[in-house]
Amino acid sequence: xxxxxxxxxxxxxxxxxxxxxxxxxxxxxxxxxxxxxxxxxxxxxxxxxxxxxxxxxxxxxxxxxxxxxxxxxxxxxxxxxxxxxxxxxxxxxxxxxxxxxxxxxxxxxxxxxxxxxxxxxxxxxxxxxxxxxxxxxxxxxxxxxxxxxxxxxxxxxxxxxxxxxxxxxxxxxxxxxxxxxxxxxxxxxxxxxxxxxxxxxxxxxxxxxxxxxxxxxxxxxxxxxxxxxxxxxxxxxxxxxxxxxxxxxxxxxxxxxxxxxxxxxxxxxxxxxxxxxxxxxxxxxxxxxxxxxxxxxxxxxxxxxxxxxxxxxxxxxxxxxxxxxxxxxxxxxxxxxxxxxxxxxxxxxxxxxxxx
Numbered sequence: 043x044x045x046x047x048x049x050x051x052x053x054x055x056x057x058x059x060x061x062x063x064x065x066x067x068x069x070x071x072x073x074x075x076x077x078x079x080x081x082x083x084x085x086x087x088x089x090x091x092x093x094x095x096x097x098x099x100x101x102x103x104x105x106x107x108x109x110x111x112x113x114x115x116x117x118x119x120x121x122x123x124x125x126x127x128x129x130x131x132x133x134x135x136x137x138x139x140x141x142x143x144x145x146x147x148x149x150x151x152x153x154x155x156x157x158x159x160x161x162x163x164x165x166x167x168x169x170x171x172x173x174x175x176x177x178x179x180x181x182x183x184x185x186x187x188x189x190x191x192x193x194x195x196x197x198x199x200x201x202x203x204x205x206x207x208x209x210x211x212x213x214x215x216x217x218x219x220x221x222x223x224x225x226x227x228x229x230x231x232x233x234x235x236x237x238x239x240x241x242x243x244x245x246x247x248x249x250x251x252x253x254x255x256x257x258x259x260x261x262x263x264x265x266x267x268x269x270x271x272x273x274x275x276x277x278x279x280x281x282x283x284x285x286x287x288x289x290x291x292x293x294x295x296x297x298x299x300x301x302x303x304x305x306x307x308x309x310x311x312x313x314x315x316x317x318x319x320x321x322x323x324x325x326x327x328x329x330x331x332x333x334x335x336x337x338x339x340x341x342x343x344x345x346x347x348x349x350x351x352x353x354x355x356x357x358x359x360x361x362x363x364x365x366x367x368x369x370x371x372x373x374x375x376x377x378x379x380x381x382x383x384x385x386x387x388x389x390x391x392x393x394x395x396x397x398x
Contacts, residue, residue: 061088064335066222066278068267075276077265085223085264086257092224092336093252093311099190099340106183115188119250120308122298126231127175132303135171139233139326139385142168144199146387147360147376152213154316155206157379157387158329159199160356169199172328175231181305185332188307189227191343195332196356199384204241205322214274216318218246218295219281221310223260224336225250229307231328234385236300240323241316243306244295246287250312255290282313326385 057073061084068075076084104112115121127135144165148157159165166173175181176197186192204213221228236242249256260280267275275281287294297317298306308314310333334343360376367374379389 062337064222064224064333064337067276068264068278069273069276074278075268077268080261080264083261086261089223089252089257089260095336096190096225100187103183103187103190103192106179107187108180108184111180111184112187115184115307115309118245118247118296119312120245120247120306121184121188122300123305123307124301125303126181126305127171127303129303131171131174135169136233136302136385138169138171139199140383143381143383144168146201146379146382146384148379148387148389149375149377150207151215152211153205153207154213154215155203155389157201157203157382157384157389158376159384160360161197161199161328162354162357165199172197175328184307185227185229185330188225188229188309189332189334190225191332191334193332193334193344195227195229195330196359198329198331198356200325200327200329201384201387202241202316202325202327203322203387204316204319204325213316213318215316216241217274217281218244218284218313218315219274219279220249220313221279222333223278224311226310226333227307227331228310229305229328229330231305232300232302233326233328234324235302236298236304236325238297238299239319239321240299241319241325242297242299244297244315244317245306245308246292246295246313248312249290249292250309252311253291259286259290287313324386 054073057071060071061073065071065074073079074085080086111121111123125132144159146157146159148155161169161172166176176194182194185195189195230243259282263275263280267280272281282290284294292313295313295315298304300306363372363374363376366372379387382388
């Protein structure tokens with residue numbers, strides 16, 4: 043490790059500049075991962091600055107959010123909204139998902155296959171109920187508040203096939219973790235029932251707040267994470283053990299086993315995970331994602347996200363990853379599996395292990 047870093051000394055200015063971005067990997071950036079600098083408070087200072095800026099942005103966005111949603115989010119870090127789509131429209135949407143084939147990509151992690159359709163103007167024309175939902179002002183205001191940005195999230199149709207293969211490694215998403223060091227958004231509109239043994243989303247209520255206990259825990263982890271062999275934590279998605287939660291003043295995770303047509307919107311600085319199950323499971327959902335650069339000015343961030351390409355970002359991001367992969371610059375993990383029914387993708391007849 044040290045030899046590899048010493049041979050890349052010329053990258054030092056880039057590693058330093060990354061402090062002003064959303065860069066989070068301790069293992070890939072020797073400045074972010076420096077035990078000495080983190081003992082002096084580097085990681086803690088980035089946390090406090092990022093959360094302070096996010097709080098200021100949320101204050102500016104708060105008035106547009108329905109009060110009961112805002113209060114619930116502020117308390118728990120997530121909001122659950124039942125029957126978010128009118129029942130007749132939701133029935134039509136479920137029928138559409140069972141009969142409309144869309145071009146899907148898939149990826150295998152552990153024993154779980156995730157298949158996705160990036161939603162853009164073209165795919166949303168085939169899914170008018172989802173298009174109408176995403177135009178709702180109250181939901182757009184809630185997304186903006188949680189994500190701390192008016193830039194709309196990226197949206198995908200997503201099907202999760204849990205226990206799809208016999209794997210030597212478990213699905214890493216079943217470990218409680220925070221996605222990154224600053225607030226960000228993920229949202230799930232569950233398009234089919236999620237039973238308690240159906241690998242439901244779990245979330246530790248209140249863990250989105252940067253309390254003194256959480257700040258101390260983060261500071262300690264930043265100093266020791268390169269020693270513990272946990273690759274995903276080393277890359278900045280810190281894992282937490284359930285037995286650590288009481289010392290952080292946090293409760294046990296809430297299991298969001300919910301009926302179809304339930305929307306959950308959450309801050310991904312909060313600890314969350316996909317629950318495990320002892321049987322194969324399928325989750326079908328509209329999945330939304332937003333991770334705003336934490337230190338970028340509002341004007342610059344809006345210019346990047348709200349231009350004419352804004353509604354096409356999900357598809358463009360996938361095609362950009364294809365371009366990089368074709369030139370051996372960065373591996374594309376999302377493999378095309380052909381036109382599939384989102385409610386029941388069959389992986390195009392592929393061996394799931396080929397999706398690694």
